[in-house]
Amino acid sequence: MSSLPNNIPEKTIERLSEYRRTLLSCHEQGITHIFSHVLAGIHGITAVQVRRDLMLIGFSSDTKKGYDVEVLIDFIGSILDSRNPVNIAVIGMGHLGQAITKYFNGKGLKLKIIAAFDIDPEKVGKTVDDVPCYHMDHFEELVEDLDINIVVLCSPTNVASELVVPIINAGIKGVLNFTSKPLNFPRGIVVENYDITTLLEKVAYFVKENEENNL
């Protein structure tokens, strides 16, 4: 039983990840300390929210010079990161799959995309930024052999449903689903569905609402 706080809200987890990216960028620029209101401003939120998030994970600084950037990066890491690297596979090596693979490569975090899967002979056997692309036929055995925990689903939407059973059977524990088919997995498997159409329709709706309110 750890002494770490146990039920961190989902929104706080998201923001912690975002704070860390900002802090890493500050660190690169040689910034050593940052005030809560500065960090908040960058993220378009309030300083109270930043401080409360940090309170929730048990972080506190003993100075009034703002948070020590390096220390906070490590502390957030102690909450978010697993002890060991987490291996990720991309399913579907079209443009989206390639974009995500390249984007991640060399980011140096605990999360690593180590394999891709496709059924297109044009793609199988090639590599994208050193990530090899295998045929889906070998998915289950390779997940086992390569110790893959999480998949990013970038396949065409119309084959997404067929992938549910292999993903379950392979013992995958988390799915980031970019197809527009919402997928249900048994309890114990984490799923996040992000349909790009929905994201855009949401922006468009609030643009429309803004316009209506200003007339």
Place this chain on the structure above:
Amino acid sequence: MSSLPNNIPEKTIERLSEYRRTLLSCHEQGITHIFSHVLAGIHGITAVQVRRDLMLIGFSSDTKKGYDVEVLIDFIGSILDSRNPVNIAVIGMGHLGQAITKYFNGKGLKLKIIAAFDIDPEKVGKTVDDVPCYHMDHFEELVEDLDINIVVLCSPTNVASELVVPIINAGIKGVLNFTSKPLNFPRGIVVENYDITTLLEKVAYFVKENEENNL
């Protein structure tokens, strides 16, 4: 002043978009009616939530045979869609930009990607699925000429900040930002930031939490 409900919760808007995609797919399969619990099941939520969302937008059906798929599609459209088509531009025509452009093309919704922008001479002047790619130098004038309202930001993260001023000056009203730099715009411009790293880190965190709770 319209008689439509005015303050629909953000989460309801997201779900309406998701419901509609499912309903469109049902419609293609020839399904004419759907119960709230069936729609809920597909989305991994409760039937009460579906019914409450529909209540909030003022939809009601007069039968106990479930919702009429076609009627509900149109009703959701009357809430989400603008009267006129909304023109969208993609900034940054790398893999992600191309993925999104191809994904959207021919979906037949009110949202249309009609232009792309980049600075790479390899990309400028070409088309992706009939969407022409222009040089960023002409961004402001083309936004005006082509009546573009919304941009999808797929540029490299390190140039994202430089794009804020041109986007504001061009009169863009909504931004869907896929770079990992959170962007702040003045009130009146809608922004949604989706950093893929954060999405993955969130999945990884909850996978880790699941594992810890099961030991």
Place this chain on the structure above:
DNA sequence: TAGATTGTTAATCGATTAACAATC
């Protein structure tokens, strides 16, 4: 009718913000 379904209010849960004491 009895069972299934819907629409809606009230209660609960979760997330944000306000208020403020403590510290440098």
Place this chain on the structure above:
DNA sequence: TAGATTGTTAATCGATTAACAATC
């Protein structure tokens, strides 16, 4: 010190769920 900042509790706001009357 006075002003700025932090950490934390209490209050508010928003979203989900429970409960249930009404309808087919």
